[in-house]
Amino acid sequence: MTRSPRPRSPRLVALGLLLGAAALGACSSIIGLDDLELVPGPRPDDGPTAAGGHGGHGGETATTAPGSGAGGAGGAPGQGGAGGAGGFGGAGGAAGGGGTGPECSPPGPGCCDPNGDGIGSSACCDADNDGFLSTECIEAVPDNTDCDDTRPQVRPNQTAWFDAPYGGNKFDYNCSGATEPEYPQTSCASPNCPGSTRNNTFLGAVVCGHSGRFGSCSVFLGCSESVTEAAKILRCH
Secondary structure, eight states: OOOOOOOOOHHHHHHHHHHHHHHHHHHHHHHOSGGGGGSOSOOTTOOSOOOOOOOOOOOOOOOOSTTOOOOOOOOOOOTTSOOOOOOOOOOOOOOOOOOOOSEESSOBTTBBOTTOSSOEEGGGSOTTOSSOOBTTOGGGTTSOOBSOTTOTTSOTTOOOOBSSOBTTTBOOTTOSSSOOBSSOEEOOSTTSOOSSOEEEEEESOOOTTOEEEEEEEEOTTSSEEEEEEEEEEOOBO
């Protein structure tokens, strides 16, 4: 004969529920919230995914000699971004052209063109009308021989003598590049007596435009002076 199951007592059911809740609390304290990192999938407090960083800046332009600048180094890549581009080297400056004088065009009054190339210069106009072109007239090389085109007495092959300077302290009236005295200068005294008689000479050192004793120096009966002008001005060109 089959026995029917005995109905459970309500007290036993309540006791079972209390024991299950206590066991669940013990498990949660053992696992802890930090162990949720091991659980795959998003966490409740997770925010949006962070974006990658920006790329680094390019290197600065290299400071080197003109015309040979090297490129700057590239910037370091940012987190998640691309590296920056390198800088460019500096370009060298162009050399200046040679001077050609005060050029002008078209040729005409005040703009003279001695070589007929269509480009003239005011420096080629023979400003003092002495028949010689200024040394500043580049077009007329080698015939640009006038060392001062503002004074007609200053010109190549000048044969006159002058007792006063021009342009401050210049005596090169013949544009030879040197100052030439009209008469020589002789020291007429022992033991520097000249080897022969000197006539028409300054008796001692004299500077152009200044005066000195002038005459002759005789070697007969010793070294003796003969003065014809006590204060003659030495002229030069």
